[in-house]
Amino acid sequence: MSYNEVLLQSYGSNDNFLFTRLAAKSVEIWSKLRAIGRDCWLASHLTAMPIQRAVHTRQLAYEGYGNPPEAIQLKSINIGDKPAADQVFVKWIAAPINPADLNQIQGVYPVKPTLPAVGGNEGFGKVISVGSNVKSVKEGDHVIPNKSGLGTWRELGLHSETDVFLIDNELPLEYAAVFQVNPPTAYRMLKDFIHLKKGDTVVQNGANSAVGKQVIQICRILGIKSVNVVRNRDNLEDLVKELKDLGADDVITQEELYGRKKKFPGVKLALNCVGGRSSLFLASLLDHGGCMVTYGGMSKQPVDCPTGPLIFKDISLRGFWMSRWYDIQKTPEKRQEMYKELAEWMKSGEMKKQAFVNNRLEDHARAIEDAQNKHEKKQLFLLD
Numbered sequence: 226m227s228y229n230e231v232l233l234q235s236y237g238s239n240d241n242f243l244f245t246r247l248a249a250k251s252v253e254i255w256s257k258l259r260a261i262g263r264d265c266w267l268a269s270h271l272t273a274m275p276i277q278r279a280v281h282t283r284q285l286a287y288e289g290y291g292n293p294p295e296a297i298q299l300k301s302i303n304i305g306d307k308p309a310a311d312q313v314f315v316k317w318i319a320a321p322i323n324p325a326d327l328n329q330i331q332g333v334y335p336v337k338p339t340l341p342a343v344g345g346n347e348g349f350g351k352v353i354s355v356g357s358n359v360k361s362v363k364e365g366d367h368v369i370p371n372k373s374g375l376g377t378w379r380e381l382g383l384h385s386e387t388d389v390f391l392i393d394n395e396l397p398l399e400y401a402a403v404f405q406v407n408p409p410t411a412y413r414m415l416k417d418f419i420h421l422k423k424g425d426t427v428v429q430n431g432a433n434s435a436v437g438k439q440v441i442q443i444c445r446i447l448g449i450k451s452v453n454v455v456r457n458r459d460n461l462e463d464l465v466k467e468l469k470d471l472g473a474d475d476v477i478t479q480e481e482l483y484g485r486k487k488k489f490p491g492v493k494l495a496l497n498c499v500g501g502r503s504s505l506f507l508a509s510l511l512d513h514g515g516c517m518v519t520y521g522g523m524s525k526q527p528v529d530c531p532t533g534p535l536i537f538k539d540i541s542l543r544g545f546w547m548s549r550w551y552d553i554q555k556t557p558e559k560r561q562e563m564y565k566e567l568a569e570w571m572k573s574g575e576m577k578k579q580a581f582v583n584n585r586l587e588d589h590a591r592a593i594e595d596a597q598n599k600h601e602k603k604q605l606f607l608l609d
Contacts, residue, residue, distance in 0.1 A: 279303040284379035285589050285606075288341040290332030294594045297330065297344055297378075299586055304383055310358040313384050315368060319402035320348025320377035321581070322596040322604040329374075336373040336548060343376025345606075349392065349401040350382070359386045367394045369405045373548045378586070380608050390560070393568040399578040400571045402605060403435075408567050408576070410520060410547045411439035415447070418516045418543055419494045423448035426489055428510050429496035430454040430479075430503045431523060433464055435579070435603065438471055440496060442576045445472025452489050454482050454507070471577065482506050494518070501526030509533075511540045520545045581605040 281303055287296040308314045326345055328334035336346070352366045362368055368389035370377060375388055392404055415421060427444055431437050432453030444451040453468055455461075457478045465476045477487060483506055492511050497504045498521030508517045509531045517540065519528050534540045554560055570576045580602045584592035589606075596604040 278306050280306045280381060282379065282381040283586055284376070285344045285586060286341050286376075287330050287344060290330065293327045293330040293344075293597065294590045297589055297593060299589060304381060306354075308354055308356040308359075308383055310356040311386050312356045313359060313362060313368070313386055313389055314353045314355070315350040315382050315384055315389065316353050316609070317348055317350035317377055317379055317382060318607075318609045319398055320345045320606045320608060321403050322593060322606070323347055323406060325373070325406075327593070327597060338374040338376065342374075343379050343382075345377035345379075346370065346373045346375065347403060347405045348377035348606075348608075349396075349398075349404065350377075350389075350608075352389075353381075356386070361386060362389065362391050365394070367392050367396070367401060369401075372551050378589075378606055378608075380586070390557070392564060393572075395572060396568055397571075397578070399581065400568075400576075402581075403579060403603070404564070404567070406547055407435045408439050408571075409550075409563060410436050410545070411443055412563055412567060413547065413550055414496055414518050414520065414545055415440065415443055415449070415494070417545075418518055421447070421449050421493060424450065425494075426450040426452060426492045427494045427496065428452040428454070428489060428492050428507060429498075430482075430507055431498040431521065432468060432473070432476065434498060434521075436498065436520070437496075438468070438579075439576070441468060441471045441473045443570075446570060446575050450474045452477070452492070452510075454479060454503070479503060496520065497528065498523055500524045500528050502529065505529035505531060508535075508540060508542070511538065513538045514540070516541045516543055518543045518545050520547075579603060583607050 281301065283299060283301050285297050286300045289296065306314060323346065325334055329336060329346065330344060347370065349367055349369050352362050352364055352368060354364055355362060369392055371388050371390045375384065392401060396404065427449055429437055429440055432441065433455050437453065441451050441453060451473055452475045453473045454477055455464060457480060458464065468476050481487060489510055493515050495507045495511055495515065495517040497507055497517055497519045500522040501524040503524065504519065511517060511534055528542065530542055582595065582602050582604050584604055584606050586606060592604045
């Protein structure tokens with residue numbers, strides 16, 4: 226029975242005037258009660274929702290591909306400071322300028338973020354707050370990008386939980402900022418292709434590169450001998466001393482490699498980042514069943530392989546890309562194990578800190594240009 230029918234039965238059909246007045250009043254009261262109920266419901270739900278505040282931040286972004294110093298622009302934006310349920314709010318602390326970053330801005334790198342994009346694939350930050358569903362990290366943790374393309378040349382960022390990966394909070398800045406690419410590249414190439422034992426020999430070209438120096442140090446730690454090929458230069462003696470101080474067993478020039486004057490028996494693994502003629506002679510040093518892993522092509526020449534060792538020594542050629550390794554990991558355990566071992570070596574001082582040129586975001590044009598043309602020290606953005 227409706228509310229009006231109840232009134233009608235109570236007051237009788239002849240009391241039309243009184244009934245009409247009461248009905249109208251009841252509708253008015255009922256509407257007010259409904260409004261109060263609605264407002265109470267809204268208030269209870271709004272109170273439970275985080276109040277977003279706009280936070281000012283800066284980032285280095287590009288809207289289209291081009292010459293990196295010209296394509297990159299310093300942008301000031303406002304973002305919300307409260308992460309959604311599956312988000313993480315990160316204060317980025319430091320991020321390097323790597324060759325892959327420059328290639329990405331030029332549009333020639335395999336990983337291509339949706340444009341406009343923030344530059345930088347590597348770096349580390351501190352978690353400021355997390356959403357209600359986030360389980361893998363918490364406030365105060367240090368994180369790095371989970372994969373390439375995140376955009377680390379920024380001061381603040383709201384990211385999906387799956388976009389970041391936890392690292393050791395005790396790692397000093399000089400290690401944490403470059404923890405994602407070069408040390409893991411060296412580590413995986415020494416672990417994943419040939420079962421190396423103490424006393425085995427690894428040969429590499431580009432030995433003075435960032436990865437090459439990591440290879441030398443990990444070989445020293447694991448008791449593996451390293452033969453290191455570098456280009457001839459005016460300060461060769463200084464370079465040889467630097468690499469031997471890191472743990473290199475032998476350092477030879479490209480010309481010495483081509484002349485085959487030195488013999489290195491028992492070479493199990495060759496690491497190639499140059500290509501061309503250098504890769505040909507590097508592979509020729511491999512012993513039976515040896516493997517040459519190519520992870521770069523600085524000469525921009527095709528990888529060459531000696532026919533004889535390929536047939537009679539059954540050597541193999543493989544390629545390696547760190548970003549691909551991260552992509553194919555189904556669970557985090559293998560990555561966590563690698564990070565734990567690398568972090569222990571770094572914190573103990575067994576792996577040396579890298580030298581940087583520190584920059585602020587406003588110095589981006591000069592820093593990126595120097596990264597393109599000067600290779601003695603890596604350029605680093607300090608974002609904190």
